[in-house]
Amino acid sequence: MRLPPPAQVLALLALVSLTACQLKEPSTVDPSPAGVSTTAEITAVPEANLNSPIPVSLVAASDPALIAQLEGLTSLAWLHQQATLERTFAGLIEVAEGQIQPGTTSVLRVPSPPGGGPTVFAFAIFHFPGEHRIRLQHGAVNQLTLAAQGWSQEPQAAETASGPGSDPAPLSAPPLP
Secondary structure (H helix, E strand, C coil): CCCCCHHHHHHHHHHHHHHHHHHHHCCEEEEEEECCEEEEEEEEEECHHHCCCCCEEEECCCCCCHHHHHCCCHHHHHHHHHHHHHHHCCCCCCEEEEEEEECCCEEEEEECCCCCEEEEEECCCCCCCCEEEEECCCCCCEEEEEECCCEEEEEECCCCCCCCCCCCCCCCCCCCC
């Protein structure tokens, strides 16, 4: 029996690996407790951030010490400390990220971390100084706008995690000081 050359074996293995990756179906199950997640529908005005894309992170935390730390962070501080916080509080933090283009609307959803109802923050990286951090309503669809130099948050009717037939929770919380 004659064996194929090593280059052909490697190419075949690579092809099999790539095919296996493509066959894997994405998960449609929300890993959070009882499927509760927090959604942000984010609209960026055309002149937002000097007409530059805006990186946004939704951060759900269930640990009181972590929540206290996040409440004191600006968006730039979050960016610099994110990897450390995710390592230190592994399993107690969930993060969803996206880059929002000016003049578009995008939806980000972050699941609840284990440990109960989290506090959820949104951080946006603008070219302008400021905290650029807001608190979101957990389990709701939050309507947010990335304005020219910062966030604005507007209350709107939307679905909540409370279920059908119940009064929806308020959708906005005041920006943090």
